[in-house]
Amino acid sequence: MKFNNILVSQNKGLASITINRPKKLNALNKETIEDLSNVFQTLEEDSNIKVIILTGAGEKAFVAGADISEFAHFSVNEGGSLARKGQEMLFNLVENLSTPVIAAVNGFALGGGLELAMACHFRVASDNAKMGLPEVSLGVIPGYGGTQRLPQLVGKGKAMEMIMTAGMISADEAKDWGLVNHVTSQEELIPLAEKIASKIMRNSLVAITAAITAVNANFEDGINGFDIEIEEFGNCFGTEDFKEGTTAFLEKRKPNFPNN
Numbered sequence: 001m002k003f004n005n006i007l008v009s010q011n012k013g014l015a016s017i018t019i020n021r022p023k024k025l026n027a028l029n030k031e032t033i034e035d036l037s038n039v040f041q042t043l044e045e046d047s048n049i050k051v052i053i054l055t056g057a058g059e060k061a062f063v064a065g066a067d068i069s070e071f072a073h074f075s076v077n078e079g080g081s082l083a084r085k086g087q088e089m090l091f092n093l094v095e096n097l098s099t100p101v102i103a104a105v106n107g108f109a110l111g112g113g114l115e116l117a118m119a120c121h122f123r124v125a126s127d128n129a130k131m132g133l134p135e136v137s138l139g140v141i142p143g144y145g146g147t148q149r150l151p152q153l154v155g156k157g158k159a160m161e162m163i164m165t166a167g168m169i170s171a172d173e174a175k176d177w178g179l180v181n182h183v184t185s186q187e188e189l190i191p192l193a194e195k196i197a198s199k200i201m202r203n204s205l206v207a208i209t210a211a212i213t214a215v216n217a218n219f220e221d222g223i224n225g226f227d228i229e230i231e232e233f234g235n236c237f238g239t240e241d242f243k244e245g246t247t248a249f250l251e252k253r254k255p256n257f258p259n260n
Contacts, residue, residue, distance in 0.1 A: 001042060003035040007057070008043075013050035013260075014197050015043050016190075018057050025064030026056040028112045036116075037089045044099055050205055050260065051197040052097075054120060055104040056113075059186055062105045062129070063113025068138070083143035086112075091144045094119040096216060098209040100200055104193040105129045106186060110168070115144040118153060121212065123180040124196070125171040126189045131179065132168035152219055153179050204241040204257045 001008045007018040017039055019026040043049045056062040071082055094101055094116070103109075103120035109131045117123050117131075125131075133142045133150065141147060142163065151159040154177040162169065171183045184192050200208065210232040218225030236242050240258045248255035 001039060003039065005029075005032040006035045006039060008039055010049065013048060013201055014194065015046075015049045015052045017043075017052060017054045019055070019063055020057040022056075022058035022060070024067070025061035025108060026058070026113070027064055027067045028116070029067035029070055033086055033090050037093060040090070040093055040097060040101075044097055049099060050201045052099055052101045053104055053190070053193045053197060054101060054116075055106050055190065055193075059107060059128075061108040061113070062103070063110075063116055064108045065111035065113055065134070066144075079140075079143070086144050091115060091119040095121075095145075095149075096212075097121075098212060100197075100208060100212070102193050102197060104189050105131070105171075105180065106189055111135055111142065111146075112144050115142060115146045115149070118149040118179075119145060123174075124182040124184065124189065124193050125174060125180040126186040127171050127183055128186060129171040129174070129180075129183075130168040131171075131174050132166065133163050134166040134168075136163060137166040150179075153177075201260065204239075204245055204255075204259070206239050206241040206257070206259050207236055207245075210236055 005019065005021055007020045009016045017036070019032060019036070021027060021032065040052070043052055071079065074082060101120040103117040103123040105117050105123055105125040107126065107129055109117050109129060111134060114131050114133055133146045135142050147163065150162065158177055169177070171180065174180045175183050182192060214225065214229040214232045217223045217228035244257055245255045
């Protein structure tokens, strides 16, 4: 797979996506969003890919925001269309991917960059990372799901403060607030993400997909997450992975999941 703004590598079921615009601090422009959408869809359809790690090129930024020059002169309708298309094309796509996605936040994750990290299933960060949603300083609000996902992760009050002040928080603060799961050095960031990915890949990927569906259901309007959990739990009983997992447990051996 070749793209203008991202790099993709694969190794033993693990795919790594690197947003590669270091001179622009990996800012999200239209082409990059399209590239990311295409690569996530391609990897989702590849049965050999078990986990995806998303990061940014260089040591300064994961994604420092959206490319403001592309929409500075948009009309009301164009602005609304930009947000809707971006959410549908990339951010909602990532959140609902059945393949686990880990964001490895290696520096600034601001605006659309933090929104992209929040769309991933969870986040690890380097100790130099800075995160924030500075949109109100530009006279606009987050448009790629930031006003919705940030309160889910850190609570309404913290989210309101971050959005209203347009300030940045450190990696340690992000961990304390529940925005990221782990903080480590820049050098150990990708190895840590890979270590977590290897743990994920030992388990039933069929069950993990069901868990993603159930967890996400709790945040959908009009959906009873408990009902979805019951449905997905029941569906697991009809899978080969369930048969192998329970048999291996009873036989006191490690499972060899057929769908892994």
